Amino acid sequence: MTEAEDALGELEALNRMAWEAVAARADRITGRRVPMPEMVGCERRDAESRFSENLPVLDHLDAALALTAQGPLAAIGERFAGVMHRLRWSQNPNYTEANSSRSFLDGYAYAGFSGPDAPLVCLVPRGGLVLLGPGVEYPGHRHEPREVYLVLTPGSEWRLDDGDWFDVDAGDLIFHDRWQVHAMRARQQPLLAFAGWIEAGDRRAIGWARDGEALPRG
Numbered sequence: 774m775t776e777a778e779d780a781l782g783e784l785e786a787l788n789r790m791a792w793e794a795v796a797a798r799a800d801r802i803t804g805r806r807v808p809m810p811e812m813v814g815c816e817r818r819d820a821e822s823r824f825s826e827n828l829p830v831l832d833h834l835d836a837a838l839a840l841t842a843q844g845p846l847a848a849i850g851e852r853f854a855g856v857m858h859r860l861r862w863s864q865n866p867n868y869t870e871a872n873s874s875r876s877f878l879d880g881y882a883y884a885g886f887s888g889p890d891a892p893l894v895c896l897v898p899r900g901g902l903v904l905l906g907p908g909v910e911y912p913g914h915r916h917e918p919r920e921v922y923l924v925l926t927p928g929s930e931w932r933l934d935d936g937d938w939f940d941v942d943a944g945d946l947i948f949h950d951r952w953q954v955h956a957m958r959a960r961q962q963p964l965l966a967f968a969g970w971i972e973a974g975d976r977r978a979i980g981w982a983r984d985g986e987a988l989p990r991g
């Protein structure tokens with residue numbers, strides 16, 4: 774087996790481990806359980822991500838991993854830390870200063886594990902890590918695929934539809950239904966979470982809740 778195949782095998786095992794942790798939990802709000810979706814192959818498509826190694830929020834990655842190591846998902850966090858150098862951090866290419874804010878763009882990043890633009894190339898499930906810097910809010914947004922967030926760090930808040938903000942802790946599972954508006958924010962510490970889409974979808978079709986429709990395709 775080549776080194777590249779070894780590395781992919783490691784990512785595949787870790788991706789499965791993350792989804793097993795998802796399946797082992799019930800959603801904080803509805804109590805529902807979400808098994809790992811069947812993997813569906815596809816051709817690589819990189820256009821859905823704006824890749825960058827210089828995203829300012831990455832200054833908080835080590836602190837987020839250290840927080841993860843103190844929580845209930847420490848074992849997974851340690852494995853994530855071990856493959857971090859194989860992941861590419863990115864942003865949604867349709868998130869710009871014109872439709873979001875500089876503080877958000879400096880405070881958020883996503884690294885895919887699986888998906889059309891991730892090391893494990895597939896249509897379904899899209900899964901990876903979301904990182905928010907301290908005090909950063911990911912404003913209300915929505916998308917067609919149903920989604921789960923497995924939260925790795927303590928001290929964040931979530932908001933679904935037009936409900937109240939609620940506290941979210943390390944180890945919590947949060948489910949977002951089809952087109953459900955969701956927002957999250959990190960309090961004084963960074964937020965790191967594994968996020969997965971249950972159905973196929975294009976990142977560029979995510980829409981800001983305030984617009985009520987999808988962002989323009991990039």
Ligand SMILES: [Fe+2]
Nearest residue numbers: 916920949955
């Ligand atoms: Fe989402």
